[in-house]
């Protein structure tokens with residue numbers, strides 16, 4: 200973890216607070232790419248992921264924005280209530296699970312609410328590189344739109360299109376019009392979306408219905424639904440091959456819970472199957488993949504496993520631990 204100081208705390212809307220972070224000794228921070236996020240240690244029990252919204256050429260600060268979500272599991276409320284200017288906090292180095300593809304002739308960015316953050320960083324990169332792009336930003340109203348002035352005054356203001364729900368926008372028609380224009384038949388435009396899961400699904404479904412290929416569709420997924428164990432889940436035996444230990448994983452516990460209870464340390468971050476921190480090699484058995492990190496083709500190989508959420512389809516699963 201890195202120690203950083205909170206340089207500023209700003210209300211971007213009534214519910215969204217932005218934070219500017221710098222190293223405690225003023226030195227440069229580790230470099231990052233557009234689309235990257237950092238893990239933020241909110242308190243002893245809570246680690247949360249937030250996208251960086253500043254331009255990667257900025258080596259002195261990381262900027263994050265946090266939506267105060269009344270339905271959150273406590274992370275965003277704690278950040279709003281307890282993080283103040285001058286505080287020292289702990290964060291991870293940036294990681295990028297949502298990278299921009301290079302060498303594309305056209306990029307379309309779709310932000311839903313707080314999902315603007317990684318796309319704002321991407322827009323700055325695309326503009327600096329002189330790439331052809333549009334940023335479509337969907338929010339409830341102008342008052343709920345973080346960075347409205349910043350975007351309007353940016354060098355790429357003419358590439359930004361705001362869509363406010365309270366202006367009776369026919370979202371379906373607008374979206375189809377935008378995606379249709381992109382001429383998916385030439386298969387060269389790439390689409391990136393970040394926002395609530397329902398919003399991203401809606402963007403993907405619409406794009407697919409208009410002929411977009413999955414290879415050209417990209418979404419940020421670290422705001423996954425909490426892991427819920429299913430009533431039909433079964434117990435299985437987990438073998439740690441290098442340690443020579445086996446565990447019974449009961450139906451009502453995750454592998455991570457069982458291993459943590461036995462003081463076996465794993466790299467973890469999201470604990471929701473979205474960040475990939477906990478990935479472990481499979482030696483034998485067939486995993487029941489519950490994560491959103493591995494692609495479908497990676498899952499079909501059945502040689503990697505996410506202990507924070509995935510289970511086993513076979514009676515026993517042997518992993519490289």
Ligand code: FES
Pocket residue numbers: 466467468469470471472473474475476477478490492505506507508
């Ligand atoms: S801890 Fe993030 S995928 Fe397992």
